[in-house]
Amino acid sequence: MSQTMTTRAHDKPIMSTxxxxxxxxxQYGGLHAGSWVDLLPASWIPYVQLSRLSPxxxxxxxxxxxxxxxxxxxxxxxxxxxxHAARVSxxxxxxxxxxxxxxxxxxxxxxxPIDAQIARTKMRPIPRGAISRRAALxxxxxxxxxxxxxxxxxxxxxxxxxLPNVLATAYYPFAKRHTHLAQLVLGxxxxxxxxxxxxxxxxxxxxxxxxxxxxxxxSILWVVIFDTIYAHQDLADDIRxxxxxxxxxxxxxxxxxxxxxxxxxxxxxxASGYYGHMGPAYYALTVGGCAVSVGAMLAKVDLGDPAxxxxxxxxxxxxxxxxxxxxxxVEFGLQSCGDVVNLAQMGKxxxxxx
Numbered sequence: 001m002s003q004t005m006t007t008r009a010h011d012k013p014i015m016s017t018x019x020x021x022x023x024x025x026x027q028y029g030g031l032h033a034g035s036w037v038d039l040l041p042a043s044w045i046p047y048v049q050l051s052r053l054s055p056x057x058x059x060x061x062x063x064x065x066x067x068x069x070x071x072x073x074x075x076x077x078x079x080x081x082x083x084h085a086a087r088v089s090x091x092x093x094x095x096x097x098x099x100x101x102x103x104x105x106x107x108x109x110x111x112x113p114i115d116a117q118i119a120r121t122k123m124r125p126i127p128r129g130a131i132s133r134r135a136a137l138x139x140x141x142x143x144x145x146x147x148x149x150x151x152x153x154x155x156x157x158x159x160x161x162x163l164p165n166v167l168a169t170a171y172y173p174f175a176k177r178h179t180h181l182a183q184l185v186l187g188x189x190x191x192x193x194x195x196x197x198x199x200x201x202x203x204x205x206x207x208x209x210x211x212x213x214x215x216x217x218x219s220i221l222w223v224v225i226f227d228t229i230y231a232h233q234d235l236a237d238d239i240r241x242x243x244x245x246x247x248x249x250x251x252x253x254x255x256x257x258x259x260x261x262x263x264x265x266x267x268x269x270x271a272s273g274y275y276g277h278m279g280p281a282y283y284a285l286t287v288g289g290c291a292v293s294v295g296a297m298l299a300k301v302d303l304g305d306p307a308x309x310x311x312x313x314x315x316x317x318x319x320x321x322x323x324x325x326x327x328x329x330v331e332f333g334l335q336s337c338g339d340v341v342n343l344a345q346m347g348k349x350x351x352x353x354x
Contacts, residue, residue: 028052031123046130047139050108051101057314059100061190061226064321065219066092069197069206071328075335076211076276077203085332088154088200095150096193102143103169103189109136110173118237120306154200161199161206165192177242180249183227187220194219211276218268218290222320225261225294228254230313233306254303262294269324281330289323 032054037045052058067089074085108115108126112133115121125131131139151159168188175182194216198206206212224246231238231247238248250257269290273282297316302308 028057028121046125047101050105050125050131050136050139051143052104053100055314056100057317058104059097060321061223061317062096062100062103062193063093064325065191065193065216066096066197066200068215068219068324068328069194069199069212070201071197071325071332072194072212072215072272072276073198073201073203073206075278075328075331076209077198077201078335085201088197091150091153092193092197092200095147098143098146098150099169102140102147103172105136105140105143106169107173109133109140111176114176114241114243117241118234118243120234120237155202157204158196158199161196162192165189165196168192176244178244180244180246182244183224183231183246184220186227187223190223191216191219209275211272211274214268214272214275218265218272219324221261221265221268222290222294222317222324225258225265225298226313226317226320228258228261229297229301229303229309232303232309255298258298262291262298265294266291278327278331279334281334282327284327285330286324286327289326290320293319293323 032045032049037048037054040048048054070085070089070092074081108124111121112124112126115124116127121127126133126136151162165188168185172182172185172189175185179185194212195206198209198212203209203212228246228250231245232254234243235247237243238245246257247254266287269287270283272278273287276282278286293316297312301312301316
């Protein structure tokens with residue numbers, strides 16, 4: 001394919017054939033990257049590929065926001081102690097695994113005709129015939145059932161809180177046909193877990209709490225930034241086929257817009273800390289850590305090179321996710337230590353009063 005597009009003067013031209021097809025296919029194009037997958041029965045491997053479990057970036061992009069919600073609820077609202085938070089987190093990690101599998105299977109089922117026309121994705125299991133459309137649908141339904149079962153161990157209200165996520169996930173594959181803001185829809189799909197995690201900890205109507213809302217906004221912008229970089233892998237083919245994305249929308253202004261979104265993300269996390277009365281650890285680790293990790297990525301990623309986009313997408317998200325989680329975790333730990341100190345002081349006062 002000869003069509004090219006340049007994001008800025010010194011970026012490399014964006015082409016759909018800049019790498020061999022097999023290498024492109026390992027960038028969530030249908031071929032797995034991890035050698036551990038080869039140890040599985042041959043009949044399982046296409047489903048691991050369908051679920052994007054090698055590498056498990058998509059899974060952790062679902063897990064992280066749920067854990068953000070759990071830790072934020074424990075810090076800001078004081079709902080539950082360490083044991084309760086650990087139990088809820090374990091249930092949400094299990095549910096996130098099934099959600100990841102179901103959502104990717106549904107996405108690929110809807111997108112199969114388009115995937116067959118894109119250099120990077122034409123080797124995904126459905127387009128290449130490794131999994132039939134019927135088998136993919138059955139797999140998606142079975143994983144959705146597994147996700148629903150995981151809700152049985154959580155508060156009843158949480159079952160209603162997940163509904164916006166279910167609707168957004170069902171719509172996302174079609175969003176790429178309807179709007180250039182498909183990455184925003186995906187952001188809601190992946191990070192609504194902030195609300196789910198908060199609800200699972202016992203917070204009633206978490207969307208009414210400004211600190212939780214700003215944490216959600218910051219998390220959504222995180223996904224928009226990373227998925228816009230991911231979308232640059234297929235930019236030329238997407239333009240040819242007619243797939244819409246923020247990468248297509250931003251065009252030559254992509255880097256500037258990503259910096260703008262990065263600033264918005266840092267501002268949203270700052271607002272979350274302000275309304276949640278967070279301490280210095282949160283601002284240093286969560287806000288500062290995100291500013292450094294996202295800033296480094298935006299400064300170094302080559303939007304014209306699919307390999308660079310894939311590397312920063314698949315590796316860079318760890319630092320940002322860890323930054324948000326670490327600030328919340330340290331705040332939770334400090335609060336727990338404070339509770340222990342207060343309890344000890346109460347015991348001492350009681351003893352002295354005898």
